[in-house]
Amino acid sequence: MDHIATMAGPIRFTLNGQDIALPEGTSPTVTLLDWLRGPGHLPGTKEGCAEGDCGACTVVIEEGAARIPVNACLMLLGQAAGRAIRTVEGLGSDHPVPRTLADSDGTQCGFCTPGIVMSAWAWTRQGGDVHEALAGNLCRCTGYRPILDAMAAMRDDGAAAPSAAPAPADVSTAAQRFFLPRGLDEAIALRAAHPDAWLLSGGTDLGLRVSEHREQPGAVICLLNVAEMQSLTVDAHGITAGAAVSYGRLLAACDEDFSPFARLLARLGSRQIRGLGTLGGNLGTASPIGDSLPPLIALGAMVTLASPRGERVLAVEDFITGYRATALAADEVIARVHIPRPPSGALLACEKLSKRHDQDIATVGLSVLLEFEDGVVRAARIAHGGCGPRAARAPGAEAVLLGAPFDAAAADRAAHALDAEIAPLSDLRGSAAYRRIAAGNLLRRLALRAPGVMDLPAPHAPRFMA
Numbered sequence: 001m002d003h004i005a006t007m008a009g010p011i012r013f014t015l016n017g018q019d020i021a022l023p024e025g026t027s028p029t030v031t032l033l034d035w036l037r038g039p040g041h042l043p044g045t046k047e048g049c050a051e052g053d054c055g056a057c058t059v060v061i062e063e064g065a066a067r068i069p070v071n072a073c074l075m076l077l078g079q080a081a082g083r084a085i086r087t088v089e090g091l092g093s094d095h096p097v098p099r100t101l102a103d104s105d106g107t108q109c110g111f112c113t114p115g116i117v118m119s120a121w122a123w124t125r126q127g128g129d130v131h132e133a134l135a136g137n138l139c140r141c142t143g144y145r146p147i148l149d150a151m152a153a154m155r156d157d158g159a160a161a162p163s164a165a166p167a168p169a170d171v172s173t174a175a176q177r178f179f180l181p182r183g184l185d186e187a188i189a190l191r192a193a194h195p196d197a198w199l200l201s202g203g204t205d206l207g208l209r210v211s212e213h214r215e216q217p218g219a220v221i222c223l224l225n226v227a228e229m230q231s232l233t234v235d236a237h238g239i240t241a242g243a244a245v246s247y248g249r250l251l252a253a254c255d256e257d258f259s260p261f262a263r264l265l266a267r268l269g270s271r272q273i274r275g276l277g278t279l280g281g282n283l284g285t286a287s288p289i290g291d292s293l294p295p296l297i298a299l300g301a302m303v304t305l306a307s308p309r310g311e312r313v314l315a316v317e318d319f320i321t322g323y324r325a326t327a328l329a330a331d332e333v334i335a336r337v338h339i340p341r342p343p344s345g346a347l348l349a350c351e352k353l354s355k356r357h358d359q360d361i362a363t364v365g366l367s368v369l370l371e372f373e374d375g376v377v378r379a380a381r382i383a384h385g386g387c388g389p390r391a392a393r394a395p396g397a398e399a400v401l402l403g404a405p406f407d408a409a410a411a412d413r414a415a416h417a418l419d420a421e422i423a424p425l426s427d428l429r430g431s432a433a434y435r436r437i438a439a440g441n442l443l444r445r446l447a448l449r450a451p452g453v454m455d456l457p458a459p460h461a462p463r464f465m466a
Contacts, residue, residue: 008168008170008171008172008173009168009170009171010022010023010024010026010168010171011026011028011077011078011080011081011171012081012082012165012167012168013080013081013082013083013084013085013164013165013167014062014083014084014085014162014163014164014165015040015085015086015087015090016085016086016087016089016090017084017086017090017162019164019165022035022039022077024173025173025174026039026077026173027077027173027175027176027216028076028077028078028081028171028172028173028176028178028220029076029077029078029176029178029210029216029217029220030076030077030210031072031073031074031075031076031077031207031210031211032059032072032073032075032076032077032079032080032085033045033047033050033057033071033072033073033075033211035077036059036072036087042087042089044087044088044089044114045057045058045059045072045087045088045114045115046111046112046114046115047073048111048112048115048138049073050073050211050212051073051074051208051211051212052071052073052074052136052204052207052208052269052270052272052273053136053138053359054112054115054137054138055071055112055115055116055119055136055137055138055270055272056111056112056114056115056137056138057071057072057073057115058070058071058072058114058115058116058118058119058136058137058272059072059075059085059086059087059118060085060086060118060121060122061083061084061085061275062084062085062086062161062162063083063084063161064161065125065161066125066126066161067121067122067125067126067161068122068246068248068275068276069118069119069122069136069271069272069275070272070275070276071136071204071207071272071273071276073207073211074203074204074207074208074211074276075203075207075276076200076203076207076210076220076222078171078178078180078200078220078222079200079203079222079224079276081167081168081171081180082164082165082166082167082168082180082225083164083167084161084162084163084164086118086121087114087118088114088117088118091117091118091121095121095157096154096155096157097117097120097121097124097154097157098113098117100150100153100154101113101116101117101120101147101150103150104146104147104149104150104153105142105146106142106146106147106149106150107141107142108141108142109140109141112137112138112139112140112141115137116134116137116139116147119133119134119136119137119271119272120133120150120151120154121157122271123151123154124154124155124156124157125156126271130148130151130152131148132266132271132358133151133271134147134148134151135270135271135358135359136269136270136271136272136273136359137270167180167225168180169181169182169186175218176216176217176218176219176220177194177197177218177219177220178219178220178222179194179197179219179220179221179222180222180224180225181221181222181223181225181226182225182226182227183226183227183228184226184227184228184229184306184333184335186226187221187223187226187229187333188306188307188308188331188333189308190221191221191307191331191332191333192307192308192331194219194221195330195331196218196219197217197218197219197220197221198217198219198220198221199221199223199284199333200220200221200222200223200224201222201223201224201229201243201244201276201278201280201281202224202244202246202276202277202278202281203276203281204269204273204276204277204281205277205281205285205287206281223243223244223280223333224244226242226244228242228335228336229242229243229244229245229280229335229336230242230244230245231245231336232245232249232250232253234253234255236341237338237340237341238338238339238340238341239253239254239258239338239339239341240336240337240338240339241253241279241336241337241339242280242335242336243278243279243280243281243283243333243334243335243336243337244278244280245278245279245280246274246275246276246277246278247265247268247269247273247274247277247278247279247292248271248274248275250265250279251265251266251274257341257342257348258339258341258342258348260295260348260349260350261295261299261339261348261350263350264291264292264295264350264351264352264367265291265292267291267352267354267357267358267359268291268292269359270358270359273359279292279296279337280334280337283296283303283316283319283320283326283334283337284326284328284334285324286320286321286322286323286324286325286326286390286391287324288323288324288385288386288387288388288389288390288391289361289362289363289365289385289386289429290385290391291352291362291365291385293316293320293365293383293385293391294350294365294366294367294383294384294385294391295350295367295383296316296337296339296383297315297316297317297367297381297383297391297392297393298348298350298367298368298369298381298382298383298393299339299340299342299348299367299369299381300315300340300369300381301315301316301337301338301339301340302314302315302316302337302338302340303315303316303319303334303336303337303338304334304335304336304337304338305319305327305328305329305332305333305334305335306332306333306335307329307331307332307333308331309331311335314327316337317383317392317393320390320391320392321390322389322390323389323390325390342369343371345371345372346369346370346371346372347368347369347370347372347406347446347450348367348368348369349366349367349368349446350367351365351366351367351442351446352364352365353365353438353442354429355429361429362385362386362429363386363429363430363434363435363438364384364385364386364387364424364430364435364438364439364442365384365385365386365391366382366383366384366385366439366442366443367382367383367384368380368381368382368383368443368446369381370401370406372406375405376403376404376405377401377402377403377404377405377406377410378402379402380397380398380399380401380402381393381398382394382397382398382414382418382443384418384422384439386424386429386430386435387422387423387424387435387436387439388422388423388424389423394417394418394421394422395421396417396418396420396421397414397415397417397418397421397443398414399417400413400414400417401413401414406447406450407447408444408447408448410447411443411444411446411447411448412444414443415439415440415441415443415444416440418439418440418443419436419439419440422435422436422439424436424439
C-alpha cells in the first residue's frame with residue numbers, strides 16, 4: 001500500500017461556511033475540540049468532561065438537509081475531513097437561537113451555553129422531544145426551565161448547508177498514517193496491509209483513548225466514507241445496516257416491529273453520541289455492557305465480515321467470544337449487520353437498567369424474543385449484558401419457558417434459571433447481588449406487563465427492586 005502514501009493530502013473541511021486546508025504535518029488524531037480551541041482560534045466550543053457526557057463541546061455537522069450534533073471532544077480531525085462543520089461562532093450572537101436563549105434568561109455562568117446553542121440549532125431542524133434533544137447537555141445553573149421555555153420559541157432558520165470539499169483518501173503525516181477509504185475493497189486492502197491500525201468509525205469509544213488518555217495511534221483506517229458501510233435498507237426481512245451507519249440513522253429506520261429496540265437506541269447515549277456512534281463500533285468493542293448487543297443477540301442478528309479471502313457470516317452471539325474479544329481476524333473488517341424482523345405475534349422486549357435513565361452506561365441489559373403457538377412459548381431467545389464477561393444468551397432460562405404459557409409463574413421459573421447461569425461482577429455501577437436480582441426481575445416484570453398475564457398468589461409474587 002505504499003502507493004497510497006503518495007496520494008496523501010491536507011485535511012480539508014468546511015468550517016462555518018468557509019473551506020479550509022490545514023497545514024502540512026497537522027496530526028489527524030488531534031481531537032476537533034483541541035484544534036478548535038488551539039490553532040483554530042475558536043474558543044467558543046468548551047471542554048467540560050472530554051468524554052462525551054456534558055455536551056459543552058457540541059458542534060454540528062451539516063450534511064444535506066440534516067444537522068447532526070456531535071461531541072467535538074471525541075471527533076478526530078481526520079474524521080472531519082470532507083465535512084461541513086459549524087461551531088457557535090458560525091451562528092453569531094445575533095442569530096435567533098442564541099439571542100432567544102439570552103433574552104429568555106436561559107444562561108447564567110454561560111459555560112455550557114455554546115453547546116446548548118448548537119444542540120438547539122440542530123433541534124430546530126431535526127425536531128423531536130425537546131427533553132431528549134437536551135439529554136446530552138449538562139447545565140448546572142439554570143435548572144433547564146428557562147432553556148426549555150426559550151427552545152419553545154425557536155424555529156428553523158431555513159439555512160442551507162454549505163457544500164464541503166471531497167475528503168482525500170489519505171491525510172497521513174510523516175509520523176502517522178490516517179486513511180479514509182471510499183470503498184469496501186480499499187478498506188479491506190488497507191486492513192490487510194496495516195493489521196495493527198485502529199479501525200475507526202464514529203470514535204465514541206476509541207475517541208476516549210485520545211481525549212482522555214492522550215494516545216497517538218501510529219495508523220488509523222477511518223471507515224466513515226466507505227460507501228458500502230453507509231448503506232441502510234429496511235424490507236420485509238429486517239434491517240441491514242452497514243457497519244458505519246450511525247445510531248441516529250438506525251434509530252430513524254426502526255419501524256413498529258422494532259419499536260422496543262428503537263426505545264433502547266434512544267437511550268444509547270445522547271443525540272451527539274448517536275450522531276457518530278455506530279453499530280459496527282459497538283460490535284467491535286464487544287463490551288459486556290454494550291447496549292446494542294443483547295437486542296442483536298435476542299433478535300438473531302448476523303454480522304458479515306470481509307477480508308481479502310472473501311466474506312463470512314456469523315451470528316452475533318458467535319462473533320463475541322469473550323471479554324472485549326471477537327472472532328474478527330487480523331485481516332477482516334465488519335462490513336454489515338442484518339437484524340431479522342421479529343416474527344408476527346412475537347413478544348420483543350429490550351430492557352436496560354442504569355443509574356440514570358438518559359446517557360448512562362448499562363448496569364444490566366436484558367432482551368427477550370418469544371414466539372407463541374396455541375398460547376404457549378414455541379421459541380425463546382433471552383440475551384443478557386452486564387451479567388458476565390460478555391453479552392450472551394441464557395439457554396437455561398430459555399428452556400424453562402418452552403411449551404408453557406408465558407405467565408408470571410413461568411417467568412419466575414426462568415428468572416431462577418437465569419440466576420443459575422450468569423456470573424456478574426461487582427463494580428461501581430452495581431454489585432453482583434444487585435445484578436442477579438435485577439436481571440431476574442426484568443423477566444418477571446415482562447410477564448406482568450404482557451397482555452393476559454395474571455399475578456401470582458401473594459406468597460409467590462416476584463420481588464421488585466425499589
